[in-house]
Amino acid sequence: MAAASRTVGMVGLAVVLLGAGGWVAVHNGVFGGPAAATGDPQVPTGTATVTRTDVVAQQQMPGTLGFDGSYTVVAPGGAGVLTRLPAPGTVVSRGQPLYEVDGRPVPLWYGDRPAWRPFASGMTDGPDVRELEANLVALGYDTGDPITVDNHFTAATAAAIRRWQHAQGVAQTGRVAVGELVLLPGPIRVVTQTATVGSPVHPGAPVLSGTSTRPAVTVALPTVLQQLVHRGDKVLVTLPDGRSLDGTVTAVSRVAATGGQDGSGSNGSGPNGSGGAQPSISVQVALADPHAAAGLDQAPVQVAITTQQHRGVLAVPVTALLANGEGGYSVELAGGRRVTVQIGLFDEQAGLVEVSGGGIAEGETVEVPAS
Numbered sequence: 001m002a003a004a005s006r007t008v009g010m011v012g013l014a015v016v017l018l019g020a021g022g023w024v025a026v027h028n029g030v031f032g033g034p035a036a037a038t039g040d041p042q043v044p045t046g047t048a049t050v051t052r053t054d055v056v057a058q059q060q061m062p063g064t065l066g067f068d069g070s071y072t073v074v075a076p077g078g079a080g081v082l083t084r085l086p087a088p089g090t091v092v093s094r095g096q097p098l099y100e101v102d103g104r105p106v107p108l109w110y111g112d113r114p115a116w117r118p119f120a121s122g123m124t125d126g127p128d129v130r131e132l133e134a135n136l137v138a139l140g141y142d143t144g145d146p147i148t149v150d151n152h153f154t155a156a157t158a159a160a161i162r163r164w165q166h167a168q169g170v171a172q173t174g175r176v177a178v179g180e181l182v183l184l185p186g187p188i189r190v191v192t193q194t195a196t197v198g199s200p201v202h203p204g205a206p207v208l209s210g211t212s213t214r215p216a217v218t219v220a221l222p223t224v225l226q227q228l229v230h231r232g233d234k235v236l237v238t239l240p241d242g243r244s245l246d247g248t249v250t251a252v253s254r255v256a257a258t259g260g261q262d263g264s265g266s267n268g269s270g271p272n273g274s275g276g277a278q279p280s281i282s283v284q285v286a287l288a289d290p291h292a293a294a295g296l297d298q299a300p301v302q303v304a305i306t307t308q309q310h311r312g313v314l315a316v317p318v319t320a321l322l323a324n325g326e327g328g329y330s331v332e333l334a335g336g337r338r339v340t341v342q343i344g345l346f347d348e349q350a351g352l353v354e355v356s357g358g359g360i361a362e363g364e365t366v367e368v369p370a371s
Contacts, residue, residue: 044370047334048317052362055315055345055354057308059228061219063237065299067189068216068250068284072209073098075201076115076179080104082201086190091213093187095139099208101179101201105168109135111183119176121158125151131183132176136160141167187213215293217247217285219303222278223256228307235285236304236349245292247303251284310345315352320366331355334365 075082084100092098097105111131117123119132133149136142141160148154158174165172194206201207217237221229233249256279285303287293320331322338330340337359344354 045367046370047365048320048368050314050316050355050360050362050364050366052312053315053352054309054311055313055347055352056306056349057345058236058304058348059225059307060348061221061225061303061305063217063219063285063301063303065215065217065237065239065293065296065301067211067297068214068286069185069212070209071184071188071211072194073182073184073188073207075101075195075203075205075207076182080201082195082197082199082207085193085195085197085208088190088192090190091187092190094135098182098188104170106179107181108188109181109183110138110186111135112185113183115176115178115181115183118178119153119157119161121153121155121174123153125153127151129153129157133157133160136164139164185212189213215287215290215296216250217287217301217303219283219285219305220257220280221252221283221305222280225305225307226252226281229283229305233306235306237285237287238302238304239293239296240299240301243292246288247285248288249283250286251282253282256281304349308345310354313344313354314356314360314362315347315350315354316341316366317351317368318346318353319351319368321353331360332367333360334367 080101082099082101083103084097084105086092086097086099092108094110095107098108099106109131111128111134113128113131115128115132117128119129123129130149130151132153133142133147136157137147137149137160141163142156143163145156145159147156147160161176162172162174165174188210189212190208190210192209194208195201229249229252231249231252235247235249237245237247239245258279293299316331321329321341321343322332324330324340328340329343330338332338339357339359341355341357341360344356346353
């Protein structure tokens with residue numbers, strides 16, 4: 001068997017095989033027809049094994065790597081002047097100052113709901129008390145008189161507050177007024193300053209906006225492919241440097257928007273700078289290893305979304321395929337025996353194609369172009 005070269009890409013795939021029986025061209029999983037044989041008959045060949053495996057067909061979609069979640073921090077109340085704001089890109093974690101009013105740091109604590117009332121002895125029970133106590137414990141202020149983290153404000157809670165106030169160098173009242181801390185679900189990455197240092201603080205006025213620190217990929221998925229993607233689906237994300245990371249679909253919007261595939265809301269572009277808008281939905285993807293994408297923000301990525309999967313089928317490298325003169329395909333087994341095969345799913349990522357037929361079995365050896 002004589003063979004020529006192959007070219008395999010992550011987004012598109014082009015394979016050209018030259019052999020005694022003809023050639024087959026594959027691009028994005030579409031097989032071309034037979035043509036006359038050409039090529040150097042001295043090109044060496046190698047071998048590969050027919051395997052029984054799972055074959056996955058994938059749709060490549062452009063996406064954007066950014067950060068999950070979006071928060072707007074507002075001034076919770078009280079008069080004063082804004083004396084400090086963190087710079088865009090700053091990451092603020094639990095216990096660290098989020099901004100300053102009248103020179104007094106306002107720290108970030110973690111909680112799913114904002115602080116909407118003062119914390120003090122005699123207050124009614126509530127989940128906001130649980131959040132307060134969980135932060136006092138996490139920051140190490142429940143020493144000596146341990147706190148029971150629940151919905152009830154106790155003497156131990158007040159004592160922990162006084163220890164925190166002592167560490168801050170402020171009056172040790174055992175009370176926390178509205179506006180003395182900010183509760184957000186987790187660390188925040190500052191994106192923009194929406195207020196100006198030196199300006200008066202007005203209750204409810206935006207101070208800054210930010211995101212979580214969890215990297216996430218957003219895909220503007222055409223609605224015609226909506227039925228193929230579900231929450232929990234596994235995907236493969238390819239970064240600009242060529243690295244591939246596992247990901248999981250965490251959210252699929254139910255609301256369609258009209259715009260380009262980049263999600264920008266533009267109508268796309270064509271040869272003349274115009275193109276037809278198409279409806280799409282937003283799909284969010286979380287990375288299995290968020291640290292692998294450190295330092296990247298608003299980076300273009302490719303997301304391979306599984307559209308079909310056949311489990312436990314026979315598969316060979318796509319480079320093993322030969323085009324028959326009758327329009328079908330065959331493979332050449334060890335010893336020179338050529339058998340006709342039927343083609344099933346094509347797996348771009350693995351470089352495999354599903355095959356079936358009476359003359360081929362698991363474990364047999366097929367010829368492929370030498371690498």
